[in-house]
Amino acid sequence: MQTSEHIFKSYDIRGLVDGELSNELAERVGRAVVAYTGAKTVVVGHDMRLTSPAFARAVVEGVTRAGVGVVEIGLCSTPLFNFAVTQYEGHDAGIMVTASHNPKEYNGFKMTRHDGLPIGKGMGMEEIRNLVISGAFADADEVGSISSLEVKDAYLDRVFEVADMPNVKNLTVVVDASNGMNGMLVEDFFARLDCAWHGLYLEPDGVFPNHEANPLKEEALVDARAKMREVGADIGIVYDGDGDRVGFLDETGAYVRGDLICALLAKDLLARHPGGTIFCDLRSTQATFDAIKAAGGVAKITEVGHAFVKRHMMEEGGVFGAELSSHFFFTEFANAEVTELVVLLVLKKLAQEGKPFSELLAPFRTYATSEETNFKVENREATIARIEANYAPQAHRRIDIDGVTFYFEGWWFNLRPSNTEPIVRLTLEAEDESVMKEKMKEITTLIGGKRV
Incomplete structure (x- = not known):
């Protein structure tokens, strides 16, 4: 099997479905994760891309042929996947078939350990690459078992528990799931809240028929802005393809960067973790660091990249992390991204303050x-x-x-x-x-x- 080395990225394996990925590669990824981590049980999930179910089956084949058990969680967002890997005892590692926000021509594999640390550059990716390329695997004497697990309700229960069961009223919300994986959670999420909401593109669809599933792209925000104007929304929410990022729009339709969301939430986060450390990537506005310090917290800078933020949080005891690209990380979830939780905390803030979103952000839009x-x-x-x-x-x-x-x-x-x-x-x-x-x-x- 010919393998392009460039598909082994800083944070995942990702490449073109036509010519760079295959079922054989997927099976080798499963075997390599077992060999590298020594896992006895591996969680396997996948997104809605057309090739993802087949690649997930091949991953399961690789893991079980290595003699290791598999817990299948089926269709999932990245936060659901991370929850399944990190919050259940005995789940040693996980593999999710996804290419995040990349266009439909791509797919890939995210890999993570039970402690929440992803397998990425300098954190095991080089070993995974060598194992996959060599293909030198032996079948175990006994094939591993396969079981299934539904985690959606447990995940949402925990999200609302950490947010202290917020009373969110008198808000009008537009949420665009971008035909990505968070769409499968939107109805259950808002069923727990007493606010008006309007959904766009909630059905997961691997061809992304409406717009690219990337809230950093202006074209991905057009429909949400139009719907906001139509219904007079207080806030807009736009998810990416695999659900590990969420973009926010204030009531005027202006995009709100991830560092400003961190600044907005710093006081509330640090009330729950007094004196805690919050990590932000080095591109963040100085206003965010000022807000963290003013709330009694310790502000620290990290390299750009979710794997680096997670590693710093784990090694240095961070309580929250944020990237400009709107990844948000919570210590309560093994330092993983939890988009539903950051959405809930922002909605809670808006409901409690009773002020326009842009007015709450104004103190941080100073630079x-x-x-x-x-x-x-x-x-x-x-x-x-x-x-x-x-x-x-x-x-x-x-x-x-x-x-x-x-x-x-x-x-x-x-x-x-x-x-x-x-x-x-x-x-x-x-x-x-x-x-x-x-x-x-x-x-x-x-x-x-x-x-x-």
Whole structure:
């Protein structure tokens, strides 16, 4: 079997269904996870993509031929999958067939341990890759058993328990499930609340007939915004394909970044965990770190990527984590993403405060922040070194994780390399918009690459 090494990504295995993935590869993934983790029981689930059921069956075949038991949970979102792996004793590892928010031509495999730590770059992916490519597996003397488990109700029970059974009234909500996996939970979720809601594209559909299942894309927000205007909604919610990310829209239809959601919830989260540590990726606005500190918490920066946030939370005892891309992580769920819980906490906040969403966010929209901008360059390392040599002497502070971050009086920037492409990514923030624009122009000229 020919295997393309580039399908082994930083956080998962992912590739084109036509030519890069196969049932044989899926079976090897099952065997490799058993060999690497030493698991005795493996949870297997899958999303709604057309090839996912067949790939899931092949994963089950690989795991059971290795002599290990399988717990099948069937169709699931990533939060449901993580719940099944981490919250049940005896579930040693898990494999979910999904390509997250990627277009329909893709599929892949997420792998995680019972402690919630995903198998990713520097955390076992290299070993998994070598095992899959070698294909040197022996069948066990006895085939592993197969059982099934329904976790939806237990998951929602726990979500509402952690949110302290919120009384959410007098809100109108629009929720767009993007034909992804969270659609299967929306009706049961809102049945527990006393608010008006309007659903879009709740039926899981692996061809994504309405729009790409990625709330970071403007085109994925168009229909939710239109519905919000039609019904006079207080808030819009847009999920991605596998349900590990959720995008929010305020009552005006403006997109709310993940770091601002963290800032909004910091006080409530830290009331439950006084003095706790909250992790945010290094692209986050300074307003979020200010909000965490003002609420009595400890704010820490992480590399970009959900696997890194989870590892920091596990190793350093974090109570919550957030990424700009709207991954949200909770210590109560083994540091995994729980999109229904962050939605519930935001709705609870809106109901309690009785103010427009945009008004609650206004204190955190105080800095002029660029979106992360990509530049195609000839040499990533040389480009970063050139920028570093120019700005290091002027900086008050620097952080050398995920590229380089420099802090100055009234502004800061991060420049980081792509893991796989000749691209560098620039994020810049300033206290004043004119300074932000001036510094963006200045650094863009020094980078010299083409915006992509």
